[in-house]
Structure formats: structure tokens, C-alpha cells
Amino acid sequence: MAEITKEEIRQPENLVYKKTDLLTDKALSYCPGCGHGTTHRIVMEVLEEMDIQDKTIGIAPVGCSVLAYEFMNIDMQQAAHGRAPALATAVKRLFPEKFVFTYQGDGDLAAIGTAETIHACNRGENIVIIFINNGIYGMTGGQMAPTTLPGMKSSTSPYGRDIKTMGNPLKMTELVAQLPGTIYVTRQAVHTPGHVRKTKKAIRKAFENQKLNKGLSFVEVVSNCNSGWKMTPRQSNEWMVENMFPFYPLGDIKVND
Amino acid sequence: MKELRLMKGNEAFAEAVIRSGADGYFGYPITPQSEVMEYLMAEKPQERTGMVVLQAESEVAAINMVYGGAACGKRVLTSSSSPGISLKQEGISYIAGAELPCLILNVVRGGPGLGTIQPSQSDYFQSTKGGGHGDYKLLVLAPSSVQEMADFAKLGFDLAFKYRNPVLILSDGAIGQMMEKVELDEQRPRFTEDEIIKNTPWATTGKTKNRERNIITSLDLDSSKQELHNRVLQAKYREMEKHETRYEAISCDDAEYLIVAYGTSARLSQKAVDMLRAEGHKVGLLRPITLYPFPTEIIAKLADQVKGILTVEMSAGQMIEDVRLAVGCRVKVEHFGRMGGIIPSPTEVVEALKNQIIGG
Numbered sequence: 001m002a003e004i005t006k007e008e009i010r011q012p013e014n015l016v017y018k019k020t021d022l023l024t025d026k027a028l029s030y031c032p033g034c035g036h037g038t039t040h041r042i043v044m045e046v047l048e049e050m051d052i053q054d055k056t057i058g059i060a061p062v063g064c065s066v067l068a069y070e071f072m073n074i075d076m077q078q079a080a081h082g083r084a085p086a087l088a089t090a091v092k093r094l095f096p097e098k099f100v101f102t103y104q105g106d107g108d109l110a111a112i113g114t115a116e117t118i119h120a121c122n123r124g125e126n127i128v129i130i131f132i133n134n135g136i137y138g139m140t141g142g143q144m145a146p147t148t149l150p151g152m153k154s155s156t157s158p159y160g161r162d163i164k165t166m167g168n169p170l171k172m173t174e175l176v177a178q179l180p181g182t183i184y185v186t187r188q189a190v191h192t193p194g195h196v197r198k199t200k201k202a203i204r205k206a207f208e209n210q211k212l213n214k215g216l217s218f219v220e221v222v223s224n225c226n227s228g229w230k231m232t233p234r235q236s237n238e239w240m241v242e243n244m245f246p247f248y249p250l251g252d253i254k255v256n257d
Numbered sequence: 258m259k260e261l262r263l264m265k266g267n268e269a270f271a272e273a274v275i276r277s278g279a280d281g282y283f284g285y286p287i288t289p290q291s292e293v294m295e296y297l298m299a300e301k302p303q304e305r306t307g308m309v310v311l312q313a314e315s316e317v318a319a320i321n322m323v324y325g326g327a328a329c330g331k332r333v334l335t336s337s338s339s340p341g342i343s344l345k346q347e348g349i350s351y352i353a354g355a356e357l358p359c360l361i362l363n364v365v366r367g368g369p370g371l372g373t374i375q376p377s378q379s380d381y382f383q384s385t386k387g388g389g390h391g392d393y394k395l396l397v398l399a400p401s402s403v404q405e406m407a408d409f410a411k412l413g414f415d416l417a418f419k420y421r422n423p424v425l426i427l428s429d430g431a432i433g434q435m436m437e438k439v440e441l442d443e444q445r446p447r448f449t450e451d452e453i454i455k456n457t458p459w460a461t462t463g464k465t466k467n468r469e470r471n472i473i474t475s476l477d478l479d480s481s482k483q484e485l486h487n488r489v490l491q492a493k494y495r496e497m498e499k500h501e502t503r504y505e506a507i508s509c510d511d512a513e514y515l516i517v518a519y520g521t522s523a524r525l526s527q528k529a530v531d532m533l534r535a536e537g538h539k540v541g542l543l544r545p546i547t548l549y550p551f552p553t554e555i556i557a558k559l560a561d562q563v564k565g566i567l568t569v570e571m572s573a574g575q576m577i578e579d580v581r582l583a584v585g586c587r588v589k590v591e592h593f594g595r596m597g598g599i600i601p602s603p604t605e606v607v608e609a610l611k612n613q614i615i616g617g
Contacts (some may be wrong), residue, residue, distance in 0.1 A: 087325030
């Protein structure tokens with residue numbers, strides 16, 4: 001096999017992958033190994049492939065992805081904690097021809113924003129909700145989330161989540177799948193190239209649903225939080241596969257085509 | 258052409274909102290203001306003008322819908338009454354921080370807590386001194402008639418867009434529920450998307466190739482930038498103080514005594530002034546129309562002219578603090594008011610002025 005030089009690799013005809021222009025050049029604020037960066041990329045690639053950058057308004061949450069608007073090269077609004085679906089509801093009602101999505105973590109969507117989430121889903125707002133579930137409050141330093149697994153340690157459940165006193169983990173995705181307003185509800189992950197492809201397909205389907213005015217699409221991405229879980233990125237992915245996936249099984253929960 | 262109608266304050270406001278070219282209303286039922294959303298729903302504004310009316314799942318959701326709509330450069334509003342307005346404070350702080358224009362109506366009822374459903378003015382502090390967290394100001398308009406309930410809808414939207422700031426209409430259960438003759442403006446068209454892009458270039462309308470992305474946020478983790486943002490806000494509030502202070506001075510030219518009152522209290526105080534003048538007492542009434550910015554200058558000027566000032570409020574005395582700051586101990590300033598949803602009678606005000614100011 002012939003040697004290939006650095007200069008040859010950089011030739012445009014040898015380009016095999018390029019960061020989408022819908023991501024800014026700003027360095028991500030996420031921990032190395034975190035699923036947020038990959039999910040950001042997938043969402044932005046979908047918008048680029050659908051050529052809807054100029055028609056899309058994103059809603060950023062409070063949590064690790066509070067600064068999503070620094071990385072996503074689209075018009076964005078930053079919501080108060082948990083309120084993103086309320087903002088998205090108004091944006092879509094007032095701009096029905098635009099594409100509107102929220103990007104939220106588990107504390108934001110499944111704790112403080114439970115009401116906004118359930119009612120936006122129940123009204124069947126024609127929006128996309130992307131829900132990153134890593135079972136912990138990442139930004140504030142690893143506190144117990146509504147999605148924290150039974151027995152799982154966090155800074156506010158230092159001896160493990162005791163479901164007798166701290167309650168059960170909330171399966172928000174299964175819950176919203178029960179509501180007539182949701183059209184597509186799925187749970188995915190981004191820890192392997194195969195899962196990244198599946199998640200991208202799911203997010204594409206969600207935005208296509210919106211294009212067809214079908215109703216609310218809800219895409220959960222089960223993710224890791226190596227810093228919050230006090231593990232290396234690799235350990236955290238293994239732990240996620242062994243512990244999170246049995247409790248939060250991957251796959252489509254509701255598909256109304 | 259203007260149209261004359263007999264309407265409730267809440268209904269006149271709702272009709273004026275449609276006619277002022279509003280794009281969206283987001284609300285939650287609460288007495289004594291539920292007629293606003295009821296009227297809007299019955300009018301089918303989606304058919305009349307394309308305006309969106311949505312009953313939200315909570316006051317919290319409603320104000321955050323307003324945030325989302327305002328961030329799109331749309332004319333949006335919410336209305337509520339005291340306990341509901343308390344719930345909205347988080348959202349109002351975000352809206353003020355993100356510098357978004359919107360209209361909020363508070364048809365005040367007695368508090369604290371669930372309080373009562375009768376009229377009150379005990380939300381003055383909440384309205385003019387913050388309410389939510391952080392250093393911010395709302396532009397606060399205080400209607401004292403059904404006509405002003407209608408007029409302030411359009412004025413409120415225009416001021417909100419002029420300053421990119423939330424405007425609060427601080428009404429009360431009496432003004433909201435009573436019926437009066439009202440003259441309604443002609444229908445003003447809603448903004449087109451081209452107008453939004455031209456007039457509010459900061460709005461999130463979708464990033465096109467020819468501009469940078471628009472971001473609506475109140476967050477800056479860099480404290481030096483956050484301080485700078487606060488300085489910008491404060492400079493805006495100083496501009497509002499300079500240009501938007503509104504008041505009505507009634508029989509003040511030769512006044513030896515002054516009543517300061519707004520809203521319903523101003524109406525019954527005007528009657529008290531007439532009664533006192535008939536008895537030979539030279540009493541004037543200063544009615545603040547904007548509660549923030551507060552008409553400090555005119556009150557300071559009148560303090561040099563009069564022998565004493567009575568503030569009349571349906572509260573334990575809240576606005577009196579701003580009157581005292583304006584007067585600065587030069588003359589006596591006393592409060593008279595009723596609480597818990599009771600409207601004082603003009604006779605009570607006459608007695609209070611005589612006992613606390615003239616004879617006091």
C-alpha cells in the first residue's frame with residue numbers, strides 16, 4: 001500500500017467527514033466522554049440535511065446544556081428551569097411554519113418542568129422534545145435526579161437512592177407515550193457508532209413528523225455522566241449499559257405513522 | 258372609526274388587546290379577571306385577526322409562553338390576579354433580564370395568600386419594587402377607568418416595544434368588573450414577519466445566511482459582562498423615568514392640601530375632593546398614572562405648596578413610601594386605606610383628611 005502524506009490527506013477529494021456548519025467553533029463546555037456533544041452534533045446534522053436552519057428555533061434548558069445556544073448555530077431562546085416546552089408551545093403557535101424543538105435534561109424535563117412537559121405533550125404541540133437522561137443533576141454537581149436509579153449514589157443520596165424515602169425514578173418517556181398528543185416516542189443512546197446512527201434516524205423522524213404537522217415527537221437519549229457518576233468515560237458507558245439500559249430500555253415506545 | 262360601547266373593564270381590555278394588533282394571549286383562569294380570556298375565546302380572534310389565544314396549564318406556563326412569543330418579536334400578553342401574578346414572577350424576571358417586550362395585566366385582589374376576590378391595591382410593592390429576583394423594573398400603568406383599561410392595552414404594547422421591557426397594567430377588581438362607556442380604537446394590523454425582522458432584528462425568527470444567530474437569554478456567567486448588562490438595564494430605566502412619567506393633577510393649582518391616589522382610590526378620592534371643596538377646603542388630587550416611573554418631581558413641587566398630604570390606598574400603605582421619598586419630610590404625609598378587599602367611601606376619605614391632615 002502506498003504511503004499517504006499529511007498534505008494528501010488534507011486534499012478536498014479525500015475529505016470523509018466534516019463538522020457541520022450548524023455547530024459553532026466554540027469549544028464544548030461538556031466533560032470529555034459526555035453524550036451531550038454527540039447529541040448536539042446529531043441534531044444539528046439533521047437540521048442541515050433537512051436544510052431548515054433558517055426556519056428553526058431551538059429552546060435551551062437550565063442544566064449542563066444551558067449554553068446549547070453557544071454551540072448550536074441557530075436562533076435560540078434560553079428558558080427558565082423546566083419551562084422550555086411552554087416557550088416552544090408559544091413559538092410554534094405563533095410561527096406555525098417554523099421548526100421548533102426543546103433540548104432538555106432530566107432535572108429540567110422530569111422534575112421542575114413536569115407540568116410543562118406533560119401538558120405540551122398532552123396538547124399535542126407540533127414540536128420536537130429532545131430529552132437527555134443521565135440520571136443525575138450534572139451542572140450543579142451530581143445531585144439526585146428524578147431519574148436516578150434505585151440505590152444509585154449521588155451527592156444528595158450519598159448512601160444510594162432509598163426509594164422508601166426518596167421516591168422512585170420517574171420514567172417520563174413511558175408516561176408521555178400514554179398521552180394522545182404524542183405521535184412518536186422513542187428512547188435511544190449515543191455511546192456507540194451504531195447507536196449514534198439510530199439516534200440520528202430517530203431525531204430525523206421527529207423533525208419530519210413536525211414538517212408533516214403530525215404532533216409531538218419525544219426523543220429520549222440515555223446518556224452517561226462520568227463526572228457526576230465519578231467514573232472514567234469508559235467506565236460510565238459500561239455502567240450505563242449494565243444499569244441504565246435495563247431500567248430505561250432502548251427502542252421505540254410509540255410510533256403512530 | 259372609533260366605536261362606543263358599554264363594557265366591563267376586563268372585557269374592554271380584551272377587546273382593545275385584539276384591536277391593538279396582539280399576536281398571542283396566554284392565561285390561566287383566576288377571579289376577578291377571568292373575563293379577559295373568556296371574552297377573547299368567545300371573540301374567536303384567530304378568525305378575526307389571526308391572534309392566538311391559549312389557556313395554559315398554569316400561571317407559570319402562561320408567563321413562559323409569553324417569554325417564548327415575545328422572543329419571536331410578537332405582541333404577546335398574559336393577565337391574572339394577585340396570587341397568579343406571584344406565580345409569574347420568575348418568568349417576569351427572565352423577561353426583564355432578556356429585555357423582551359410584553360404586556361401583563363394584574364387585576365388586583367386582596368391578599369396575602371389566597372386572600373379574597375374583592376378589589377385591593379396591595380400589590381404595589383410587588384409591581385414597582387421588583388417582585389421577582391434581580392435588579393429590574395417594569396413599566397407600570399395604573400388605569401382608573403374602563404376607558405383606560407382599553408387605552409393602556411395599545412399604549413402598553415407600544416411602550417413595551419419602545420423599551421424592550423415588560424409593561425404591567427396594575428388594575429384592581431373594581432376597575433376590572435365595573436361597566437362604563439368606552440371608546441374603542443380601530444383595528445390595528447398585526448405585525449407581518451417582514452416587519453418583525455425589520456423592527457425587532459433581535460427576534461428569533463430563524464437564522465438566515467445574512468445574519469448571525471439571534472440568542473435570547475438572561476444568562477452571562479462572566480460577572481463583568483453581567484454587570485455591564487445590568488448597567489444597560491439601569492440606563493434604560495433612567496430613560497423611562499425621563500420620558501414616560503405620567504400623572505393627572507386635579508384641582509392642584511390652588512391646593513393647600515393634597516391627596517395622592519391611583520386607580521379605584523383616585524376615583525373615590527376625586528369625589529372626596531369635590532366634597533371637601535364644597536365645604537371650603539382647598540384640596541387637590543394627584544393621580545399617578547405610571548407607578549413606575551413614579552411622578553416624584555411633581556409631588557416634590559407640590560410639597561412646597563401644600564400644608565399636608567394624604568395618600569389613599571386600598572392597602573396598609575405602600576405607595577406612601579414613594580410619596581414620602583419625594584416629599585422628604587417637608588410636610589406631613591399620612592396614609593389612609595382599607596384592606597382585605599374593602600373599598601373606602603369618599604366620606605371616609607373626607608374624615609381622614611380632616612382628622613389626619615387638616616386638624617392633625
